[in-house]
Amino acid sequence: MGRPADLVLAGGRVEPVAPRAAPADAVAVTDGRISGVGTTADVEGLIGPSTRVIRLSGETVLPGFQDAHCHAVYGGLMHTECNLHELPDEAAYLVAIKAWADAHPDLEWISGDGWHYGTFGSPMPHRSALDRVVSDRPVILSAFDGHTAWVNSRALELAGIGPETADPEHGRFIRDDDGMPTGALVEGAVSAVSRLVPEPSHETLVQALVDSQRQLHAWGITAWHDPGVNPEWLPAYQEVMADGRLTARVVAAQQWKRWGKEREADPLPRLLAGRESSRTVGLRSDVVKFFLDGVFESQTAYLLEPYLDDDGRAGTDRSRADYGQDELDAAVIELERQGFDCHFHAIGDAAVRQALDAVAAARAANGPRDARHSIAHIELIDRTDIPRFAELGVAANMQPFWAHLDPETRDIQVPLIGPDRYDARYAFGDLQRTGARLAIGSDWTVTTADPLQILEVAIRRIFPTQRDDPPWRPDQRLDLDTALAAATVGSAWVSRIESDTGTIEV
Ligand SMILES: [Zn+2]
Structure with a gap:
């Protein structure tokens, strides 16, 4: 055996997540890398006089969780604003809003x-x-x-x-x-x-990131993919990276055309400059996020078939595409050539198809390449598009915490899209069966980033507070090994760090 390890975890249950890995109960770490995995007897030889040894008494060791879709800046800012997340209804909101306003008389x-x-x-x-x-x-x-x-x-x-x-x-x-x-x-x-609201200060953003990271680490998350970091926010990430406070591995994705203040004609110069300024401090900003549609609740999710009218019959509104297909194809082709990966927000089945079509156009134009595109949310997908994830090598960036029967969502969505489309949502089991690459993200702060709760819903399709309920669409459940791999090495693949992280192997 080689030189003594810095750290040995022994007497546990190691879940290596690596394919073909043998069961193990001990792990050794040297210079920040895993230097031994096996039985406690195998790893004993790496224990030297200065090795820190932790006896696990049967506890489980997992790779660090990686969140493939996590709005970490928002997570920290949540506590600098009026936070309504856990409140039950409008009356409670109004009490909290008044209390916040009264407590902050100087806020404009x-x-x-x-x-x-x-x-x-x-x-x-x-x-x-x-x-x-x-x-x-x-x-x-x-x-x-x-x-x-x-x-x-x-x-x-x-x-x-x-x-x-x-x-x-x-x-x-x-x-x-x-x-x-x-x-x-x-x-x-x-x-x-x-556009009229003052942007948070640089100091506030830096503190928000530090606070978020503490919370994310506490949940066992060691890497995340932040989809859509504003140009105003990128310097905060760059600062905590440069001064060593960013202990997680982060991809700070930049957003393609921004809404609002001005709709950019050509975002590429901004994206290249952002990537370069991040690169000088060792931060990754080489992913571009596209919002292809909105959400069902406001009828902005882009659908192949129309939303229902008030009488429950098909109307005429399918919502609008945020980008024409030609515009999107050209953008993805060019971004690939410039060395960017793409991360698509797609809720409706038409938006998912748009993203797949754009990647197919890029494959045709650019030929085979090691692209790491992912489509996030995939709330609704047409059956014919399910095998295309595997065919095109696109990762399904899933938020499985949402994949349970939620009465609040059902009461809003069924009148809009009907029971069949409602029940077809989150076809993650079908994606797995076609061999799609799977990654798991939380969409924190939309919902919790706690990976154990997210995995529970992915595996059971039952909400953690309603464990006596029957599972919703049990055929779409993921098994534990699949879900665990998606939340570790699957997300690592999307972030291009799967050769160094995501599994417990030498
Ligand atoms: Zn999101």
Whole structure:
């Protein structure tokens, strides 16, 4: 055996996750790398006088979890704003908003996030409720999924939004019968107000990252993929990377065209500059995130077949593509040539198909290559598109915590898409059976980043607080080994770090 190890974990149950690995009960680490895996007797030879030995008494050793879709900056900012995430209903929101506003009399804007669509009488909230608790200052509160904002009358007034204001290109204002916006701003309409809100300071962003990392490490997460880091946020990541405080392995993905302030004609110069400034400090910003659609709740998820009308019959609205297919194809082809990987947000089946078509176009144009594209969410997928993940080598970037029967979501979504499409969501078992590469992400702060809870739902399709319920779509469950691999080495593949991380092997 070689020189003594720095650390030995012995007498445990090691889950190497590596394919073909033999069962093991001990691990040795030397110079930050795994230097031995096997039985405790195998590894004993690596114990020297200065080796730290931890006797595990049968405890399990797993590779560090890797979160393939984690909004870490938001995670830290959550505590610098009015946090509605765990509250049950509108009445509780209003109490919390008033208390936050009263406790922060100097704040120019009251901002926050975490409200849920199903907690109001109707899916969308109204400005009048906010006006009752805060009327002198503008209020903007993001939905838990970040796709809709709820604002008060003062915020609409400051933004100059009234009955005459037209909907923006990639969003809409929900309106009262007289045409006045209700204060529910969908997708691209959010920026009509959010552009006025002061950006968090660089110091606030740095602290947010440090706080997030502490929480993520506590959940056992050692690497993550942050989808869509704003240019204003990238310097915070670069600073904690440069000064050694970033102990996780992170891909800080940059966003393709940004909505709002200005719709960029050509984002490539910004993306190249961002990648380069990250590279100088050893940070990875070589992934580009595309929002291809929105969410079902606001009927912005892009569908192959129309949403249902109020009478339950197919209407005419399939929602809009955020990009034309030609534009998307050209972007992915060029990004591949520039050495970027792509990360697509796709909820509706038409958006998933768009992403697959764009990757197919890139394959045809650029030939075979080691691309690491992933499609996140995949809430709905057409059956004919399921085998295309494996064929095209695209990773299914799954958020399986959402894959259970949730009455709140059901009550909103079934009237919009019908029971058949509702039940077809999250076909992760089918993706596995066609040989798709699987990665697991949380979409924190949309929902928890706790990998053990996420794996539980992936494996059982039952929510952890409702363990006596029957599983929802049990045929789409993943087995433990598959789910564990997706949350470790599968996510590592998406981040191009699978040769150094994601498994316990020498
Ligand atoms: Zn996300």
